Amino acid sequence: MTSPEAHTLIGAYALDALDDAERARLESHLAACPECATELRELRAVATTMGGAVPRTPPASLRAAVLREIETTPQLPPRLADRRSRGQRRATFAAIASGVAAVVAFVALGVVGTLTINQRHQLADVRAQAADLEAVASEVAARSAQPMAGGGRLAVVAVAGRAFVDIRDLPDLPANRVYQLWAASAKGVESAGIVGGNVGRAHRLLALGKEATAVKVTVEPAGGSKQPTSAVIGSAPLPG
């Protein structure tokens, strides 16, 4: 949608007078157009004033029904997309990576025993969201996957000291061998975790130092090694 075209639609959008397809197209335009967003906020405020012109008391039974229903309705977690700046792929990755990290941290807090029913619902939501985020992150990462020597593919999405690593299509290794991830920097190479030799596919969220320059993969004896003992089969550079 071009900018002038979108601009003329803002009024209709503020009045909810677009059909679903146009609404979706305009919304994607708005995400990349700060002036449009400002105008939309103002026109929405006009609509809100118009909306206040026709008040009417609902039946008292409705209040009771609403308050009863919310007692058993879990609340959504805060929207992760709010942290995303417009149209920036990297920022999208950052949102995904920090979302996964936040969710993992929340689940890892181990406070489950003292949760209220409502909080349990929220926790279930958070876990479901974690699974969704990981799936999304994997798919995003997989688009940039590079083949590794001997089979399998490696993809790394990295932002601000964190890297989401997705490795897939991994050939099975002999029972006494595992895949090992490494964080490489000017100072050398440090282990960044082990992936089982017969899992086929895995993803990891790594907290890396700012000095890390690449994520590398080798095949190591079961239990992993302190330093690589075989040739690097895959390597993905990290943005500087």
Add this chain to the structure above:
Amino acid sequence: MQRRTDDDDGRALRAVADHDPTLDAGNGTSSVDSALLRAGRGDTRAFAVVYDQLAARVYGLVRRVVRDPAQAEEVTQEVFVEVWRQANRFDPARGNATGWICTLAHRRAVDRVRSAQAATDRERRAGPMDARGGETGYDEVVEQVELRMEYERLRRCLHGLTDLQRESISLAYYSGYTYREVAEMLSTPVPTVKTRMRDGLIRLRDCLGVTA
């Protein structure tokens, strides 16, 4: 159309909240905003405050659009449950609670009226414009608006629009028609209606002195 035959709205204007946060000129966070923020942390009593402050506004708007009282109640309930679910996504930096909830309510009402009418309209669309034409809903709205001192300015501003601006905006907002439908009803080219909606709203914005 059922949507336009219900004429009991004239009796509707009793429960106007004394305090209308939308008309407050930016004096920081309103009581509804702070109640909604507390509701976002799971506070059901704060949520009840939000409900009490905005139920008449939401129900009135929803009923105006969907017309049918039973459906309006259903939609209003859905809206408030959704407000509860999403409460901790409310960000006062991006607009006040009244606007946030009103926008959500209007969208839901419009979605409901369109899905409910999709089937019957498809049959009627082939026929003449009888049922849909000639009903702007505007006079009704103006009548009600006149009952409220608070909305004196809105009424005056609506009167300051051209007929086409006013009818386009009114049919879309208060009756839930798309701009294409409005164009058809007013026998006016689609691009013209689209433009009139926008410049009409801009004129209202300037007349009302609305700030986002």
